[in-house]
Amino acid sequence: MANYLEQKLVKVPRASYIYRVVHRVMEGDCQCEHGPIPVTVGPLQADVYPVTNHMYWLFMQESGYRPADDTNFLKHWVDGKYLEGDADKPVTNIDQNDARAYAAHYGKRLPKDFEWQYLAAGPDALKWPWGDKLDLSKGNFYTDALSRVDAYPQGVSPVGCMDMCGNSWEMVEDTHDDGCHFFTLLRGGCYYRAHHYWHAEGGPQPNDAHLKMHLLAPGMDRNATVGFRCVKDCDGEEL
C-alpha cells in the first residue's frame, strides 16, 4: 500500500498583530475590513499542509459526506476517487461548505482571513511565507498543474505551515454578506495565471493580499485551483 502524506499540526501560541490587507483593486472591490486593526490569533493548532485529495477521500469514506448539490464536486476525480498521481496534491473543486464539512468532521474549522495571514506571515509580518522578497524557487508558481503540497519545503512559513503561496488558492472561513452579495476571500494565489490583465490575477500572492470571490452556487463556487487548510481551536495548555 502506498504511503500517503499525513496531515500534521503546528502549534500557534496566542499572538497579536496589526492586520492589514492590501491588494490590487479592479472593479468591484471587496466590502470588508482591511485594517489596519489590532487582532489576536490563537492559541490554535494549524494544518501544516493544505488538505490533499487523499485526505479528503479518507474523510468521505469515514463520514459518507455527499453535498446536496454535487455540481462540479471533485470533478477531477474519476469513479469516486482521485487519480493516483494526485493523492498528495491539494484537493480542489470543493466549495466552502465541502471544506467546512471536512473540518467539522475532525473537530476543526477553516481559518479566518486574519488568522490565515498570521499563519503565512508570522510574528514579523513577512511579505511572503519565507521572507520579504519574492523568490520563485519557493513554490509552485506559473506552471501548468498543481504540485504535491510538500514539494516546496523551502517555502515554509514562520509558524511551520507549508505550501501557503502559489500551488492552490485557499478558502478562508469568512463569508461576507453585504446585504445583497455573498462572497468569500481567497489566499496565497495559485500556480495558474490567466492570460489577460482583466482576469482575476493568479500566480503567487503576498501574505497580506486576498482575492474576493463572489459566491453564487456550488457549481460556480467550486474551482479547480481552490483548496483549503484547517485550524483547530485549543487552550494554551494543549500547546
Added chain:
Amino acid sequence: MITHNREKQTFILENNSVRAVLCYQNGLRMQEFSNLHSGRVSNTDRELLTFTFMGGQYTSADLSVCGAYAAQDNTREMATVLLENRDLQLSMRLHLISDKKDTVTVLLQVKDLYREKVPYELFIHSPFLAAMQMTGAGDKYYYPAGAVQNREGKQLLKLAKESFMNSDIKPPLVVTDAEDQYGFSVRFPSLADLSDDGAVQNRNMSLSTIASAEELHEHSLPINPDATYADTIELEITGLTDGWPEAFRRYRAQWEAPYDFREYDKPDLKWFSEKFLHNFTFLYGTEGFDPVKKKIDVEKLLAEGDEFGGFDTVTVWNQYPRLGIDRRSQWQFFDDFPGGRPAIRQAVEEFHRHGVQVFMPYIPWDAGSHESTDSLGDEFAKLLADTDADGYQLDTLSAIPESFREKCNAVRPGLVMTTQSHPTKKRPMEIITTSWDEFWATRPMPQVDILRYLLPRHIAPVISRWYRKEDKDLLIQYSQFSAVPMVIWQDIFGRWMPFCAEQRQTIKGWKAVYMAHRLTYQCADPIPFWPTRADDVYCNRFAADDGSETIYSFYNDTDSDYTGPLCRADGASCEIILGSGEADIQNGLLSGRLPARTVVHVRVQ
C-alpha cells in the same frame, strides 16, 4: 467660373456660394474669400502660408513661382500655382478647386528632396486659415474639437474617444456672423486611419484637433513630406446661408456618404429602437438573482424596474470580474451557472413573456489561445441559440468579425449587438448598431454626444457606472437634454449603488414622455446646439420626419430663471412636455421662461 489674369497674376474662382481671389505675384495671397450670399467681401489680403524649415522661417514669398495654370472638367475648376525654393530643395503646389456649386478647396502639396539627405522637420502655418472670418465683428466660431463651450470654456460637444486609431468623426471649423446665418464651413478631409503623426503627409487630422481661438490662431502643423507631391493640407470651404445647423447637416451628409447602413435598415433589428430603459444586472447580487432558489429572479428584477417605468431589456452579467480564478472560460460559466444553459433559457423565456429582451455578455479578452475566430464565432452563436437571448453586450469590443454577425444571423433574425463604447471606425459602425454612451463624466451639463446627432439610428443609451447621487441627477438631465435612452446599472460588479426614489420617479416620467414622442426624438435630422437667443441657454432640436411636430430641448445653465426670447422656430402653437416653465411662439420666435439648471422640452406644431 474661373478666370486667370496672367498680367495681374491672379486667379478668380466663383461658384454659387463662394468667391476666391488668389494673387501669386509675390508669394501666395488670398485677396478675397467671400460668401456671395452675404453680399460682403470677406477675408481680404491674407498671406496663405508660412513655414519653418531647417532653422529658418519663411513666407510664401520665399518661394519662386515657376508655373501657374487653370484647368477644368465637367465637375470642377482648378487653379494651380507651382512654387519652389531651390536652396531648400523644397517644392509646393497650391490648388484652388471649385466644385462649381458651393465649395472651394484649398489644397497644398509639398515635396521635399532632402537637401541634407535626411528628412528635416517642416512646420506649416496658414495665416489665411488662422484669420478666417465672416464679418470680422461678433462672428461665432465652432471649432472642430470644441464646437460649443460653456462660459468656463468647457467643451460641450463630445467627440469620439481616440487612441492610436483615428476616429472617423472630424467635424469642420465653422465661422458665422453674429446671427448664425452667413458663414463658412471649413472641413479638413482625412482618411488617415492612424493618429500616428509620422505615418502620413496629410496633416488634416491635426487641424481637426483645434479646439479654441488660440489653437486656430497659432496652429503650426508638423508635416512629413517626401519626394512626391502628396496631399498635405486641405481646406474644403463652403459658403453657408443657415449657419451652424447647415454646417452640421452638411457634415453629417459628408460623413455618412460612404457608409453602408443596411444593417440599420433591417426590420428585425429595429426593436431595439423601441426600447428606452435598459437594465444591467450583476448576477452575483440579489437584484436579479435569488440566492436561496439559485435562479434568476425575473419577477423581482422587473418589479424593481417598475419603479423606473419598466425595464425594456436586461443584460445578465455572470462573468467579469469572476473570470480567471481557474481555467473555466466564459462559455463554461454559462454551463456552470445554476441549472446551466436550460435555466438561463427558462429565465429568458420568462423575460420574453413580460416583453423584455435579454442581452448576454461577451468578454473579448477571455478568448484563449486554443480558440480561433471560427470557434469563438460558433460559441458566440450557439449561446444565443441555447438561451434564446436577443443579442450581446460586447463589453470592450469595438469591432466584431463579420463571421460572428453571420453566424448569429443563421440562429434567428432579430439579434442585436451592442457594445460598451461607441465604435469609431466605418465597418464596426456599420454592423454594431447600438452601443453605450459612456464617457465616464457627467460634468459639465449640458454636454452632448456628437454621434447621437450624426447617426441617430445608432441608439446609444447613457449609463451610470460609479456615479453617486449628484452625478446620477446630472445623468438624468443628460438623458433628457439629448433625448437618449438609459441603462440602469445599480450593482457595479458587487458594489450596490442604487438610484434614489426621487430619481426613479423622474426617470419614470421621462420615459413616458420619450415613448410618447419617440419617433420625433429619433428623427433623421436632429441638430445639436440649435442657435439660441440667450447666452447660457442651450438647445437641441428634434424635428419629426413627417413634419408633425418639432421638439426643442432647452437647458438653462444659470442659477436663475431665464425669461425672454429662446430661438427661431417654425410653428403656430407650443406646449411644454417635459419640465416646467412657460413657452410662447410668435412670428417664428420661440420665447418663454426656463427654470434654472433644468431641462425643458417644448413641443412646437
